[in-house]
Amino acid sequence: MKRKLLFGERMLLGDGTEAFNAVIPFRLRGSFTEKEIQHALNQIQAKHPWLRAIISYDENNIPWFEVPEPTLPIPIRTVNRISEDDWKGESAKEWQTLFNYEEMPLIRFVWIKGEEVSDMLFAFHHCLCDGGSAMAFLYEFLQILDHPSAEIGQENPILGIQDVVPSEILNHKGQKLKAKLIGRLAATAIKCIPVRKKAVEREKDYLIHWKLNEETSRELISYCKSQEVTVNTFLSAAVLHAFKKVRGEAAFNKVSCPVDIRRFAPQIKDDHIFAFGLMIVVSVNDKMSFTENLRWMQETVERKTSKLNPYITMMVMESAHDALKNFTRLLKNGKSSNDCMFSNLGRIQIPHQYKEFTLETIFSPSVIGPLGNTTTMVTSTFRGEMDFSFMGSEGYLPHSQALAIRDEVMKTIKLQLDPIAVL
Template identity: 75%
Template sequence: MKRRLLFGERMLLGDGTEPFNAIIPFRLKGDFREEDVRHALYQIQAKHPWLRALITHDEKKVPWFEVPDPIVPIPVRTVVRKGENDWQEESIKEWQTVFKYDQFPLIRFVWIKGEGVSDMLFVFHHCLSDGGSAMAFLDEFLKVLDNPLADIGTENPILGIEDVVPSAILLNRRQRLKAKFIGRVAATAIKYIPVNKKAIDRKNDYFIHWKFDRETSSQLISYCKAMKVTVNTFLSASLLKAFKKVKGPAAFNKVSCPVDIRRFASQIKEDHIFAFGLMITLSSNEKVSFEDNLTLMQEDVERKTSKLNPYMVMMVMESGHDALKNFTRLLKQGRSTNDCMFSNLGRIQIPENYKEFSVETIFSPSVIGPLGNTTTMVTSTYRGEMDFSFMGSEGYLPYTEALAIRDEMIKSIQLKLEYAEVL
């Protein structure tokens, strides 16, 4: 089984010399045998073909996912657990470790092993999977780890754009011409956009993590419901406010928010291994109150989301493979125009208690790569606690400023919730 990488996947893969790795860390209470861990990993590979795929190149140097026979197992690295924050140190190591994708799958596993408690990390190349897919195979891994005989089914994998875009659209002559025209215009424009002579030196990468307890998380959700805005909009507004407070005029007042393509393309199932994403950009109106700004931002979210057309976006991108080099150059060497990427995975629907162990927490994913501004915040909610991962690089956002942004964001949210409670 094999398929050619889509445009977005090729962009994330790059030339293979620079890592673009995502990490899902989680903490389990219990004791585990190595053979059971490896069996669970083998079973999710058996279900998902692309979790066992290598990358090969054809005569035109175009990359393909190709599934070898026999299966090359997911590599496992075991380290002794010394403290609560080992998983953060190991995450940073894994960000910087390139996948040897011609020899091993684009996924690996780190087991930080302790007595009665283990921190575990799924590490995967971002071209392989997004956060939604990762949560699906994490859920399956836990099911099999608890019960080696658990039936997790078999994925019918996406083999190309034709498995995502309905044939009535994909084969429509007018739609095809439109996609090709937009693609050509974009490719020409990208070619002539001025960029720096070399990519920005990102210097040292860093990782900042924190949680809101159940009470604060519940208050935050209640506040958003009362304001008739989503948690994503509220946190985006709070993040922009924090950037403005810390960076002043140097802040861009822009945050990029990924939108799950599964909301629009029913062909992509929850357990499909897939990495294509949509994006909207949000800004705040600094001339109105925070509460009024929330309403305006929510309207903007709904307006922009309603205009998203994943099928046309995919068709346009697939018409532009020859522009990949220029597009990548623009991302790497172009001037940064946004403060941060912010992703909210929402409530993680994975059980807490199993027969053989319990899940103490699932930390929010982290991801870092070479395509421009690395400043990223990811949040998720598990067991009623909202969890935050904030990552970046000194060359884009100094660590001291990132800490100040975190502190300002936490303070402003707490003050807002305290004020709302009084009212």
């Protein structure tokens, strides 16, 4: 089984010399053996062909996902658990470790082994899948780890754009012409945009992690409902406010927010191993108060989201493979135009209590890659607690400023939930 990488996947893959890795850490209370862990990993590989895949190149140097025979198992790296923060250091190590993807799968596993509590990490190349896909195979891994003979089904994998874009759109002459025209115009424009000769020196990467307790998380969700805005909009506003407060004129007043393609393309199932995403950019209006901004931003988000068209977007990108080099150069060497990427995975619907162990927490995923500004904030909610991972690099956002931004985000949350206590 094999398929060509789509434009976005090729962009994330790069040339193999720079890592673009995502990490999902989680904490289990219980005892395990490596044999049990390897069995669970083997079973999720058996369900998902692309978890077995390597990258091969054809005569035109085009990369393909290819499933080799026999199956190459997901490698396990075991380290002794010394402290509760070991997962942060191991996450950072995994960001930097290249995948030998022509000979090994694009996914690996880290077991931070303790006597009663273990932290575990799935690390995978971002070209393989997104956070939604990763949560699906994490859920399946835990099912098998708890019950080795559990049935998790079989994925019918996406084999190309034809499995996502309906044939009546993909083969429509007018739509094909439109996609090709937009692709050519974009390719020409990208080629003409001036960029630096060298990319910004990234310097040291870092991870800042924190949680809201269950009570505060519940109050925040209730507050957002009362304001008729999403938690995503509220947190985007809080992040933008924090960047402005900390960075002043250096702030861009722009946050990029991924939008799950599954909302618009039902062909992509929750358990599909797939990496393509959609994006919108949000800003605040400096002339409005925070609460006024929330409603204005919510309207903006809904308007922009309603205009997203995953099918045409994919067709445009697939018509522009010859522009990949220039597009990658623009992302790497172009001037940064947004403060950060902000992604809210929402409530993680994975059980926490199992027969053989307890899933104490899932830490929000982290990801760092070479395509420009690395500043990223990811949040998720598990067992009622909102969890934040804030990644960055000193060359783009100094660690001291990132800490100050975290503090400002927390101040904004506290101010909106408990104004009397703050004032």
